[in-house]
Amino acid sequence: MMRALDLAEAVESGDLSPAGIVELVAEAIAAQAVDIRAFTHLDLDSARLRAARMKPEGGLFGLPVGLKDIIDTASMPTEYGSPIYHRHRPKADAPVAVMVEDAGGILLGKTVTTEFAFLNPPVTLNPHDVARTPGGSSSGSAAGVAAGLMPLALGTQTGGSVIRPASFCGVAAIKPSYRLLPMTGVKPFAPLLDTLGVFGARVVDIAFGLAAISGRDLRVDGQDFGTPTFGVTRLAFAGAAEPEAEAALEAAIRAIEAAGGKVVEIDLPPVFAEAQLAHRIINNYEGALSLAWEHRHCRDRLSPILLAMLDEGHAIPVADYDAARSKANRARKTMRDVFAPIDALLTYSAPGMAPSTETTGDPRFNKLVTLLGLPAVNVPFYRSGEGNMPVGVQVVGRFGDDHRTLAAAAFVEAAVAKAS
Amino acid sequence: MMRALDLAEAVESGDLSPAGIVELVAEAIAAQAVDIRAFTHLDLDSARLRAARMKPEGGLFGLPVGLKDIIDTASMPTEYGSPIYHRHRPKADAPVAVMVEDAGGILLGKTVTTEFAFLNPPVTLNPHDVARTPGGSSSGSAAGVAAGLMPLALGTQTGGSVIRPASFCGVAAIKPSYRLLPMTGVKPFAPLLDTLGVFGARVVDIAFGLAAISGRDLRVDGQDFGTPTFGVTRLAFAGAAEPEAEAALEAAIRAIEAAGGKVVEIDLPPVFAEAQLAHRIINNYEGALSLAWEHRHCRDRLSPILLAMLDEGHAIPVADYDAARSKANRARKTMRDVFAPIDALLTYSAPGMAPSTETTGDPRFNKLVTLLGLPAVNVPFYRSGEGNMPVGVQVVGRFGDDHRTLAAAAFVEAAVAKAS
Numbered sequence: 001m002m003r004a005l006d007l008a009e010a011v012e013s014g015d016l017s018p019a020g021i022v023e024l025v026a027e028a029i030a031a032q033a034v035d036i037r038a039f040t041h042l043d044l045d046s047a048r049l050r051a052a053r054m055k056p057e058g059g060l061f062g063l064p065v066g067l068k069d070i071i072d073t074a075s076m077p078t079e080y081g082s083p084i085y086h087r088h089r090p091k092a093d094a095p096v097a098v099m100v101e102d103a104g105g106i107l108l109g110k111t112v113t114t115e116f117a118f119l120n121p122p123v124t125l126n127p128h129d130v131a132r133t134p135g136g137s138s139s140g141s142a143a144g145v146a147a148g149l150m151p152l153a154l155g156t157q158t159g160g161s162v163i164r165p166a167s168f169c170g171v172a173a174i175k176p177s178y179r180l181l182p183m184t185g186v187k188p189f190a191p192l193l194d195t196l197g198v199f200g201a202r203v204v205d206i207a208f209g210l211a212a213i214s215g216r217d218l219r220v221d222g223q224d225f226g227t228p229t230f231g232v233t234r235l236a237f238a239g240a241a242e243p244e245a246e247a248a249l250e251a252a253i254r255a256i257e258a259a260g261g262k263v264v265e266i267d268l269p270p271v272f273a274e275a276q277l278a279h280r281i282i283n284n285y286e287g288a289l290s291l292a293w294e295h296r297h298c299r300d301r302l303s304p305i306l307l308a309m310l311d312e313g314h315a316i317p318v319a320d321y322d323a324a325r326s327k328a329n330r331a332r333k334t335m336r337d338v339f340a341p342i343d344a345l346l347t348y349s350a351p352g353m354a355p356s357t358e359t360t361g362d363p364r365f366n367k368l369v370t371l372l373g374l375p376a377v378n379v380p381f382y383r384s385g386e387g388n389m390p391v392g393v394q395v396v397g398r399f400g401d402d403h404r405t406l407a408a409a410a411f412v413e414a415a416v417a418k419a420s
Numbered sequence: 421m422m423r424a425l426d427l428a429e430a431v432e433s434g435d436l437s438p439a440g441i442v443e444l445v446a447e448a449i450a451a452q453a454v455d456i457r458a459f460t461h462l463d464l465d466s467a468r469l470r471a472a473r474m475k476p477e478g479g480l481f482g483l484p485v486g487l488k489d490i491i492d493t494a495s496m497p498t499e500y501g502s503p504i505y506h507r508h509r510p511k512a513d514a515p516v517a518v519m520v521e522d523a524g525g526i527l528l529g530k531t532v533t534t535e536f537a538f539l540n541p542p543v544t545l546n547p548h549d550v551a552r553t554p555g556g557s558s559s560g561s562a563a564g565v566a567a568g569l570m571p572l573a574l575g576t577q578t579g580g581s582v583i584r585p586a587s588f589c590g591v592a593a594i595k596p597s598y599r600l601l602p603m604t605g606v607k608p609f610a611p612l613l614d615t616l617g618v619f620g621a622r623v624v625d626i627a628f629g630l631a632a633i634s635g636r637d638l639r640v641d642g643q644d645f646g647t648p649t650f651g652v653t654r655l656a657f658a659g660a661a662e663p664e665a666e667a668a669l670e671a672a673i674r675a676i677e678a679a680g681g682k683v684v685e686i687d688l689p690p691v692f693a694e695a696q697l698a699h700r701i702i703n704n705y706e707g708a709l710s711l712a713w714e715h716r717h718c719r720d721r722l723s724p725i726l727l728a729m730l731d732e733g734h735a736i737p738v739a740d741y742d743a744a745r746s747k748a749n750r751a752r753k754t755m756r757d758v759f760a761p762i763d764a765l766l767t768y769s770a771p772g773m774a775p776s777t778e779t780t781g782d783p784r785f786n787k788l789v790t791l792l793g794l795p796a797v798n799v800p801f802y803r804s805g806e807g808n809m810p811v812g813v814q815v816v817g818r819f820g821d822d823h824r825t826l827a828a829a830a831f832v833e834a835a836v837a838k839a840s
Contacts, residue, residue: 074713091508098712184608184710191604215738290604292518293494318635 001171001201002028004063004151005208005221011061018051018062018106021151025064025108028149036125036134038144040069041076042109050106058104059212065100066145066153068138069110070117071196072185073097080187081113081122081137084298094185096154096196096213103212108150111140116291117156117189119360120303126169126354129387135165135350136360138199142169145199152209153199157370158189159283160350160363162197163394166378167349168361170390172413173199174206175366176402178373180214190286192325193279193370203379203413207406218403225407228343230256230395231266235347237273238364242352248382248391249348251419252412256346259415266338266345272368275331278324279367285321288313328371332399335372344408345396349378353389365394375402377409381416421591421621422448422571424483425628425641431481438471438482438526441571445484445528448569456545456554458564460489461496462529470526478524479632485520486565486573488558489530490537491616492605493517500607501533501542501557504718514605516574516616516633523632528570531560536711537576537609539780540723546589546774549807555585555770556780558619562589565619572629573619577790578609578703580770580783582617583814586798588774588781590810592626592833593619596822598793600634610706612745613699613790623799623833627826638823645827648763650676650815651686655767657693658784662772668802668811669768671839672832676766679835686758686765692788695751698744699787705741708733752792752819764828765816769798773809785814795822797829801836 002024010016026044047064056062067073070080072090079085097107112124117137124139126132127147134143138155142165145153155162157175166173174197181196188194198213200206204221211218232253234241241249253263288295288310294302295310302310338345348365355361369376378392395412397405422444430436446464467484476482487493490500492510499505517527532544537557544559546552547567554563558575562585565573575582577595586593594617601616608614618633620626624641631638652673654661661669673683708715708730714722715730722730758765768785775781789796798812815832817825 074717085511088511091505092713095709095712098716099709102712179612182611182706182709184611185713188604191602192599216742286602289515289519289602292515292522293512293605296518297494322636 001145001148002151003201004205007063007151008061008208011056018054018056019048021062022047022051022064022106025150032147034125034130036127036143036147037123038111038140038147038149039109040079040112040140043076046075047106047108054104056104058102060100060103060105062104062106063152064106064108064150066108066111066141066150067097068141068155069113070156070187071097071154073107073110076110078110081115082301084294084301092185095182096186099213111144111153113137114139114360115303115306116187117158117161118306118309120305121357121360128170128389131356132354132389133168133357133360135168135354137161138165139360141199142166142171142173145171145201151200151205155197155199156186157195157197157366158193159370160366163366163376163378164350164361164363166199166380167390167392168354170380171199171201172203172206172380173197173378174210174406175370175376176210177375177400180402188290190283190290192282192286195370203377203406203410207410218406220406220410223407225411227260227262228408228411229262229264229341230344230346230408231264231342232346233266233268235365235368237276241348244352244384244391245348245350247384248393251382252346252393252416255415255419256412258419261411261415264342268338269334271331271334274327275371276368278327279371281316281320281324282328282371284309284313285316332372339398344405347394347396349392349394353384353391369396372399374399375405377405379409379412381413421565421568423621424571424625427483427571428481428628431476438474438476439468441482442467442471442484442526445570452567454545454550456547456563456567457543458531458560458567458569459529460499460532460560463496466495467526467528474524476524478522480520480523480525482524482526483572484526484528484570486528486531486561486570487517488561488575489533490576490607491517491574493527493530496530498530501535501537502721504714504721512605515602516606519633531564531573533557534559534780535723535726536607537578537581538726538729540725541777541780548590548809551776552774552809553588553777553780555588555774557581558585559780561619562586562591562593565591565621571620571625575617575619576606577615577617577786578613579790580786583786583796583798584770584781584783586619586800587769587810587812590800591619591621592623592800593617593798594626594630594826595790595796596630597795597820600822608710610703610710612702612706615790623797623826623830638826640826640830643827645831647680647682648828648831649682649684649761650764650766650828651684651758651762652766653686653688655785655788657696661768664772664804664811665768665770667804668813671802672766672813672836675835675839676832678839681831681835684762688758689754691751691754694747695791696788698747699791701736701740701744702748702791704729704733705736748791755792759818764825767814767816769812769814773804773811789816792819794819795825797825799829799832801833
């Protein structure tokens, strides 16, 4: 994989230029044995032009960044994964795309999203096993980084669309606190849940990328964060995990303890089980609202799985939606108490390794975290026996404390590396 | 003015048809002595077609509704008040436009907005005095309802863009609780503040309209709400009001007390003065982000007042923005205590009557309420001596309790009518 932090340091020291990095990207894309179909639109010529003209400055030092294709770009088509938006070209770039360029990044292309970032399986392949899904909905961003085609990519999460594909593809990713990155110009699905996130090779790379793009002090490279205390939860209300995910979680716990970190078991009160149910109501009600025009006017160009969800969402009484929002608010307050004795929660990123391409996998271990707006990081590391597939663990932090969350995740990553 | 509730009742009883109402609208628009320029796009033919074909059902019974021209429509141009978007035609309707149609409303046309809903004066005239501003940024919606051109119109408020023009034009309006209506497909300015609202002739009319569009139980016609307790605040941190606004507030207090309502003085703690300052930081920082593409690529087509704000917003350190959000959160919590002994706050809607057309007036008595996401209603009634100009008062309620807020506003409206 391309390590964003290492590339940036090579640019800073003069060993590499932005133009050189774009050529590395071009070569990696051309050299794929099997095209994993990470991109809906690749704009290498524009990337070369910008690389040749730019001074390698700003936090991103000329690094190429892939954008999930629900992020509006004026210079590239933006199709939201739907034939309804075939060849759609927005008038303006989304603010987050401008932020990438302001930070000295290069817009490399648009990465495959599932249809409107919902559950219909995409064309993208998992680079570890083409018979398995890369996960969704940020499929191209996760698979493209995993395949070494680009150092950084942006995705979004409404249920589990950042953490789950990162786990399936074996890359690091952060879904930051709700609203850390601006959602303007990103096709909405459920605005109370939709959150932009960042994919990269390692935790230090995504911290570097998110820091540069958001302008916040979030880097965790070269820092000593002591010995954090983790609260382990298996989110029992979401059902049991598969053996591979449980093995990954247990391996992480052993590695944390061996590295001097503390691990305590956390029992989540019933309000969180209710909140998990509230996620579905908010997701489907808001999804049906956000896509109301498409639902009324373009039914024949929606996938069956999305159409069924929209029909269900459209039928939800508004009182149920308002009640679900109240439940979410109560759970947010209770979660503050849960964090009092710990630095971060540790749990599954996904139920197991990537399933077959018939689905994009199950976001059930991600929904609560998304609903509560908490920062979450996938730490990639565990490769389950069969087929050597990656399985990550999820580190979840306090709302608004993305730095401590990334630091805790970096601690886990380092601990696991030492243990293996 | 056209009273939405009366028109709906006439349709229900068979005295009027949707087609008949569209003709009333067409006649009113044609009969203007001076064109107040409420619309950027008027689609009477489509309105007639829909009226002829529809069954007068749904909560809105075939009533025409004007949409502020920052609300996306696929069937009508949407220019956001900016030459950058000249003849722009979005691909999809905003969900709120679909909700209007789902509720049995008729999309009448697009109403004038200031440039991107900021402060640059618009072409719309105040129907009470064409030498004075109708207020902004929902200028066409407020002025159009005031001139009797339509029974209902939608606007948005980021600072004071619903309540202020309603006060200046002498119409009722509600800026509901933050997120009661979905902002998807509405051009964002400051997403943490932007809120859709409804204009109509009286409080009962806007409650009727908001209830129908949002699907919530918010009507206040024909109901007895007892004798609410009002907390009067003059929002001293925002500066002094002009004599006309003070006279309106005092007249409202006398009328409430005469009608059996209770009025107590409320002293707001200093956290709200800080929050008022936080509004400016959030507004300008998020404004510069939301319009980042336009700011970078179309500087020469931005007004000087907007460009100055964008330059200022772009220079705000992100740490200041994050601190402003924290201050807003603290103020939201403190506000819950303020409401404990009262049903609603009573304060100024605007500093005075509408000023000249050189500005759109000052939103300083609206910013805090917008920042806290509280429902706010302009009760139109007071006409100051000079020129017989309207001056409203503002009724502000608990977050999420739009019904009680509307009921309190209806109480004020009835009390004042009785007193005059």
